[in-house]
Amino acid sequence: SQTIHQWPATLVQPVGSPLSLECTVEGTSNPNLYWYRQAAGRGLQLLFYSVGIGQISSEVPQNLSASRPQDRQFILSSKKLLLSDSGFYLCAWSVGGSVTEAFFGQGTRLTVV
Amino acid sequence: GQQVMQIPQYQHVQEGEDFTTYCNSSTTLSNIQWYKQRPGGHPVFLIQLVKSGEVKKQKRLTFQFGEAKKNSSLHITATQTTDVGTYFCAGGGGSNYKLTFGKGTLLTVNP
Numbered sequence: 314s315q316t317i318h319q320w321p322a323t324l325v326q327p328v329g330s331p332l333s334l335e336c337t338v339e340g341t342s343n344p345n346l347y348w349y350r351q352a353a354g355r356g357l358q359l360l361f362y363s364v365g366i367g368q369i370s371s372e373v374p375q376n377l378s379a380s381r382p383q384d385r386q387f388i389l390s391s392k393k394l395l396l397s398d399s400g401f402y403l404c405a406w407s408v409g410g411s412v413t414e415a416f417f418g419q420g421t422r423l424t425v426v
Numbered sequence: 427g428q429q430v431m432q433i434p435q436y437q438h439v440q441e442g443e444d445f446t447t448y449c450n451s452s453t454t455l456s457n458i459q460w461y462k463q464r465p466g467g468h469p470v471f472l473i474q475l476v477k478s479g480e481v482k483k484q485k486r487l488t489f490q491f492g493e494a495k496k497n498s499s500l501h502i503t504a505t506q507t508t509d510v511g512t513y514f515c516a517g518g519g520g521s522n523y524k525l526t527f528g529k530g531t532l533l534t535v536n537p
Binding site (some may be wrong): 345347349355356357358359362364370372403405407409410411412413414415416417418419420 | 435456457459461468469470471474512514516518523524525526527528529530532
């Protein structure tokens with residue numbers, strides 16, 4: 314069966330510090346991978362999605378970046394965090410080659426102080 | 427770009443009342459998906475609609491996809507306290523595999 318791992322669950326970082334959130338998927342190959350941010354417990358904002366290794370589509374210009382160094386690994390990064398980067402970050406995957414149901418990780422609650 | 431709008435943002439009902447949330451897209455969708463997020467949790471997939479005019483039911487939940495494949499609705503009959511959470515629609519736009527979510531409807535149920 315397929316599983317998705319996202320860590321850490323919570324993170325408190327000072328303004329200006331770097332960020333690295335990692336997401337890995339097991340039990341499937343060539344998945345579509347997504348990073349979403351949820352502010353104030355509400356809407357899901359699509360940040361990045363990827364349909365293959367090294368292929369990243371960015372939806373919102375910001376100081377965040379994403380990388381997919383391996384087929385089932387998706388990383389969200391920042392060189393310098395801003396206060397406005399605080400939020401709930403969710404990684405998700407879906408079956409490659411289609412737009413089917415997305416499976417979400419447990420999420421990372423990031424607080425920038 | 428593709429935008430998915432969802433209304434209402436909030437809905438408070440008495441237990442036993444019905445509830446409906448609506449989703450509208452600025453573009454034609456290849457499919458529409460619905461998710462539920464419990465407080466403090468992550469979104470969990472409920473259902474996917476693909477065909478124009480499609481209607482699907484899951485116990486007390488009824489999902490509809492519009493004829494033009496631009497709108498959808500989720501209706502819950504006789505709400506229960508276990509229905510509390512945020513309901514999201516998500517639109518699939520086609521070959522780019524992008525999945526765009528609406529802002530969600532937060533449902534609270536008064537027992």
